[in-house]
Amino acid sequence: MAVTREQVAEIYVATFNRAPDSAGLDYWASTALSIEEIAQSFFEQDETQEKYPDTLSNALFVDEVYNNVYNHSGDPEGAAYWIAELDNGTPRNVMIIAMVNGAQGTDQDTLDNKVEVGLYFADNGTLLSYDQSIEVMEGVTSDDATVESAIAEVDAWSAAVQTIPLTIEIDAIVGTDLDNTITALVAADPSDTTLNPEDTIDGGGSDNRLALTNEAVVETTTLLSHMSSVATLAYTNSATGVQTIDTAGTTGVQTIEMYGESDDETVFANVVNIVNLELNGASATTRIDYTVATIINDDNMNIVNSSMETQVV
Structure with a gap:
C-alpha cells in the first residue's frame, strides 16, 4: 500500500519536530518505499545525523522523540522500556514508527495537530524557509486553537513575501x-x-x-x-x-x-x-x-x- 502524505508528515514531526518542505514531502510520498523504509532512510540523512549523533545517549534520544511527538517527556515506565530496547540493539527509526503508531488520547490530538500544520506549511509555505518550518511547530499542542494560530502565522509569513x-x-x-x-x-x-x-x-x-x-x-x-x-x-x-x-x-x-x-x-x-x-x-x-x-x-x-x-x- 502506498504511503500517504499524512504518514510522511508524521515522520517529519517525530524525527525533526518540523513541518515538511513541499518538495521533500512530495518526494517521499511518491516513492515505492514503505513508511518503515522511509523512517529508516531519514536516519541516513545529514540532518538526522547532526540532530542525533552517535554520541547522543539513548536516554536523551528517547526524551527528544517523546517531546517531538507528544510535547512532553515519557512516563518513567515507557521511557525505561525504550531505553532498554535501544540499548539492546533496536534501531532508532523503529522507535520513531512505534511512537507515531502508539499515540492515543491527547497525545494523538497533539500529533494530529502537528501533522495538520505541517501539511498546511508544505502546501502554502513553499516560499518560506527551513527555520520557519521549525518555528511554526513551536506552539502547536493538542488544542485546536493552536492549529489556527500556526496557520495564521504561515499566512502572515507568506503575505510578507513579495x-x-x-x-x-x-x-x-x-x-x-x-x-x-x-x-x-x-x-x-x-x-x-x-x-x-x-x-x-x-x-x-x-x-x-x-x-x-x-x-x-x-x-x-x-x-x-x-x-x-x-x-x-x-x-x-x-x-x-x-x-x-x-x-x-x-x-x-x-x-x-x-x-x-x-x-x-x-x-x-x-x-x-x-x-x-x-x-x-x-x-x-x-x-x-x-x-x-x-x-x-x-x-x-x-x-x-x-x-x-x-x-x-
Whole structure:
C-alpha cells in the first residue's frame, strides 16, 4: 500500500519536530518505499545525523522523540522500556514508527495537530524557509486553537513575501523592505529564458531569495553576474545535461537550496563565500566550486540532506 502524505508528515514531526518542505514531502510520498523504509532512510540523512549523533545517549534520544511527538517527556515506565530496547540493539527509526503508531488520547490530538500544520506549511509555505518550518511547530499542542494560530502565522509569513518575476528583457531589480522572492527561468527555448547575464538584482530587504528554475535541454552555463543582498538561491533543476551556475559577481548568498530530479550534475562555480547547502529531492551530484580566496577561510559549510536518498556533494 502506498504511503500517504499524512504518514510522511508524521515522520517529519517525530524525527525533526518540523513541518515538511513541499518538495521533500512530495518526494517521499511518491516513492515505492514503505513508511518503515522511509523512517529508516531519514536516519541516513545529514540532518538526522547532526540532530542525533552517535554520541547522543539513548536516554536523551528517547526524551527528544517523546517531546517531538507528544510535547512532553515519557512516563518513567515507557521511557525505561525504550531505553532498554535501544540499548539492546533496536534501531532508532523503529522507535520513531512505534511512537507515531502508539499515540492515543491527547497525545494523538497533539500529533494530529502537528501533522495538520505541517501539511498546511508544505502546501502554502513553499516560499518560506527551513527555520520557519521549525518555528511554526513551536506552539502547536493538542488544542485546536493552536492549529489556527500556526496557520495564521504561515499566512502572515507568506503575505510578507513579495514575488518579483524577471522578464526576457534586461532587468534591474531592487527589492523592497519586505521579504522578496525573485523568480527566474532558464527555459528549454533560450528565447523564453528570463535570467540574462546583464540583469542586475539587489534583493533589498533582509530575507531575500532567488528562485531559479532550470528547464534547459542541453548542457548550459548560466551567469549570475550582478546580484547582491539575496541570501538564498533556491534552484530547481529539471534540465538535461550538466548545468553550471556561475556566481562570479554575486555577493551575499548564504544558502543554496537544491530541488528537482534531474539525473545530471549541477555545478555552482566561483562561489565567493561559504554557503549552507540544503538538498531537497535532487538525485544527482551537486558540486560547489569555491574561489581560492574563499577556501582559505575558517568558515564551516553545513549540509542538510532532508528529503532524498544518498547524494554526492
